[in-house]
Amino acid sequence: MRALVYHGPGHKSWEEVPDPVIQDATDVIVGVDTTTICGTDLHILKGDVPAVQDGRILGHEAVGTVEAVGDAVTTLQPGDRVLASCISACGRCRYCRDGRYGQCLGGGGWILGHLIDGTQAEYVRIPFADTSTYKLPSSVSDEQAVMLADILPTSYEVGVLNGAVRPADVVAIVGAGPIGLAATLTARLYSPKHIVVIDTADSRLELAKQFGADEVMNPVHHDVEARVRAISDGLGADVAIEAVGVPETFELCTRLIRPCGRVANIGVHGKPATLALDKLWAADVTITTGLVDTYSTPTLLQMVASGQLSASAFATHHFDLADIEAAYATFADAATTHALKVVLSN
Amino acid sequence: MRALVYHGPGHKSWEEVPDPVIQDATDVIVGVDTTTICGTDLHILKGDVPAVQDGRILGHEAVGTVEAVGDAVTTLQPGDRVLASCISACGRCRYCRDGRYGQCLGGGGWILGHLIDGTQAEYVRIPFADTSTYKLPSSVSDEQAVMLADILPTSYEVGVLNGAVRPADVVAIVGAGPIGLAATLTARLYSPKHIVVIDTADSRLELAKQFGADEVMNPVHHDVEARVRAISDGLGADVAIEAVGVPETFELCTRLIRPCGRVANIGVHGKPATLALDKLWAADVTITTGLVDTYSTPTLLQMVASGQLSASAFATHHFDLADIEAAYATFADAATTHALKVVLSN
Amino acid sequence: MRALVYHGPGHKSWEEVPDPVIQDATDVIVGVDTTTICGTDLHILKGDVPAVQDGRILGHEAVGTVEAVGDAVTTLQPGDRVLASCISACGRCRYCRDGRYGQCLGGGGWILGHLIDGTQAEYVRIPFADTSTYKLPSSVSDEQAVMLADILPTSYEVGVLNGAVRPADVVAIVGAGPIGLAATLTARLYSPKHIVVIDTADSRLELAKQFGADEVMNPVHHDVEARVRAISDGLGADVAIEAVGVPETFELCTRLIRPCGRVANIGVHGKPATLALDKLWAADVTITTGLVDTYSTPTLLQMVASGQLSASAFATHHFDLADIEAAYATFADAATTHALKVVLSN
């Protein structure tokens, strides 16, 4: 088959590789119908994720068709159309039993396109298939479903649920990239009073309005802290969601919230941040971090199927799978192309 | 009357001052029977709390007898024996309606010995008396009750409840001063499997054992992180409670917890700390800060009365109220005197 | 002044009575601008609430203007426009400190138009005014605000929040009277997937669609249990909300929910019901009852002000306050008049 193979920092190629085969009784082989590219894939290509080795097939998001099933797989059979999630779950360890699949101790967690071969290929082996895939109803399109592989559960679990957004809340979302926009969309499920999205790119702020922001702000032009206090009786936001991954945006979040407020970090950070405990020790704040667990995937899938969540809105560009290198170029140059998610079809 | 008056950094005196009088209809005047000294009082004397001005009577913990009541006070009358809490609560604002009295917007919060005259005096005016005092049963002694003014609710709410200690947990408590010891005592209420107390003073570690620690560690002599992992299946503590207030101890707490663990900060910090988001972003951690709200005071009072909590154990030294300057000397030199709480009786 | 006075079962009259006066320092006198009639008022008139005595002024919902304030009132002054809530809260007792104002032990709870004179009058005395009234922004009309006195917080707290409605849930609401319709409206705040409203009156079912029901069912014509299972993978509803108050509808709710589901009873019951423990003991169900506490009133008020909740939709009929006897006739004959809430303006 053909697959996108990583060859060290800065190098990747769409090349011929051996087809994957069943290795464990809990595996399935999925024929990839649709996949996409994640910001994390770009980090890998920069060399930021040293666990990814030369020769690894990239990608951790896919919609496809089951081709073969291991002996221990009980809920899937060849021909089933499934979502392959970014998180694999052994279903047996302490963390999996608690629904915290992202922290799986039994060989799962984020492994696809990281520790084992991934989804940017014609076929992919999915371990622990019974607990790592989701059967798709025909009412959900591939393009919608692939947004459930990572972006929607990540923003919802790590941003909205960890942040405990509630009706009538003031919510500040820092970062209007795909994750920040998905947090905007899914925060709406809890009927906040006012969502403010903050970013330095005006084109993304325009998008944020379409995804449900009540107000957008560019900190280059506005005093964000003063404005958030002004719309919250002088107190600060109930919830701040960090969706960038640099110290400055995290630190901004800790300044934006009111006493008893919550900061939910989604961003992938490469450096430590400063925590102003001298100001925060008495402020009753809660700060959370998290890797997605995908426990919410069945719930989100129902809401995409029922039309409550508009998953398609993230799909800005479409490519044939064989043109994946062009797709990477488009996705990596989002400032110019305004790409959110590129959809690759086989 | 006589009271301990602050006269700028380094200066205090036990001197004659006017008796307090009812100023608002919700006030009571309490004759102080028993008071104590808090670590925060020492911070004030160092000049670390600039809001405290020359002439202020210090102290925010007392047990006493109601002498006079304002017209709007409905639940108290002269002669009632009450606990005066470190937190005053207007009972009417958004935060008070939510039980978050420490963040009171209506004139309460931590005001005694801070923004208004305090309890280290023969008499004290207590605002919002109906919602800021607690009537005491005769079965609870003054010495027990005064520990409910600050140290027990602070350690319980900000440490144990924010940390969400649960049965069978491994709990690491960093700091074995009065607050850390009170956290040790109250964490026991949730039946953790193993409480590890960490401090650099061996004498305090000995005390920690008496207060319920299963194990104590001096980081000068032990690899604390390795040991905590060893007793937690290699994962880390379920909960780490910070009870010191310097960056190093907070940062240690963030290294001691397991994925999905919780850090509950109680310490009063004067400087920012470093938050290793590069390591923590994917670890599903929760970090909380907090000023005590005293919503747990009625619960703790019941447990002191029933003998479930041994409040007296904190009372290491006793003085007449008039000898308060000697009491400060003893309390400030805890390294030598091994003082935890000094009890001042009028 | 003139007021609607109860004179025993079946008897009421709009008559001249003495003006109310400040009795306690925490009282205010409110000039009633707008009031309404509750189903409970009809129960009182039937003699179902024996605590209501001859001579009592009826009514527990009002919007008005503060005319006089007691000495201990700190947050209100004459001229303030306020909502007078159906629940008064002393703000000092164990239950009030816990936000459970409906169970107030200090003289509050449901007292207006029940144990003390009520709001269907030109003036009303409101005890514990600081904690029993809510200042109104000018953006909220009287007609909107009066729906916050009882119907909206009752349906939201006792139905939606006790039922713990979550995104993607299937919610069954039994009863399409004003409370059931308000539960339909406020359940939407949590983005359920499907709300089914069940009633035997087809005209009310039509209304339910306007208030947000995805589907309506008349049990006379449909097999409700079979249909609810059909839309919930054969399992049953996640949440069932009882909004009628007779044994049959409660018992239906317990049959409609799935294992691990919740039944939230709002209905006012005059008789015991049968609880099929032989079927339910192993089904992991949760059943809740409740009197409104009004802790959600500030939240709901914000959502009415921001346009998130359409409170006006309940106001089907309008009368001058002096025509209150005609208003009762219209409200009592809802089957003919299709009245939901009648708005009485002074």
Add this chain to the structure above:
Amino acid sequence: MRALVYHGPGHKSWEEVPDPVIQDATDVIVGVDTTTICGTDLHILKGDVPAVQDGRILGHEAVGTVEAVGDAVTTLQPGDRVLASCISACGRCRYCRDGRYGQCLGGGGWILGHLIDGTQAEYVRIPFADTSTYKLPSSVSDEQAVMLADILPTSYEVGVLNGAVRPADVVAIVGAGPIGLAATLTARLYSPKHIVVIDTADSRLELAKQFGADEVMNPVHHDVEARVRAISDGLGADVAIEAVGVPETFELCTRLIRPCGRVANIGVHGKPATLALDKLWAADVTITTGLVDTYSTPTLLQMVASGQLSASAFATHHFDLADIEAAYATFADAATTHALKVVLSN
């Protein structure tokens, strides 16, 4: 092998049957070292559980040694010493993913000794072995471990956790059989102020004191409701746990709790009860039912291992497995023998 086989109501025999074999890749075969008898087994023998058919091997609690493992089993190997839980979990269905194993939709739930052959035998086949067994540390004896198969998680999850027992609570436990005593023992983990155990058998009430009851009451001799109110400021218990399974005891529980209290039903009921909604509709009560899920088994196992829970205390009688018919006679005549749990060793 030999096993205890059910032959219709009133009939059972210890007889020769074929050895169990691996049927599915997720099965293991366990050699039974220790088993016990549950009250439910007596119900089956009375014919109360028609799903149990002639020829079924009884029993759903065991400690044993893995003899053979299916191809898909990844966490167990022959020779492992394991606890076989009363609940089997497919680990893949909606309920299992949520930790609600008792409601498993994938073929698990309570199946052992019910829908498939059980543990009162020399060998037993355990389906879904990776998610239905627990490896035992050597520090936990067979006798301790077998109490974790049903009685301890049932009383803890369905009684103590559903009842949400908290520090300083007043807890009423109705029924002092094995489940009620286990609820008494495990409720202690949350440091209630006062546990009252109620039963009509004085010998069991004596036992309840040994298991941690602060007070015991025989309703034949005492006015239980008056006494519970007397020890709870006139309000009622915070939590009432039903551990009998007849309408009268459930109804008593609903009368014992305070406004905002909780009734946690553990009892297995054969008849409906009466729910006094005319009294309870405004009382803010929560009533829960439940089949054990065993999500707490790892936690309880840790506490047995650490000595926090005294599991052995339930083991009143010991038999060889081959003498199981004598053991049933002893267990069934508990009124005379004072048996709590009989331990059967192979």
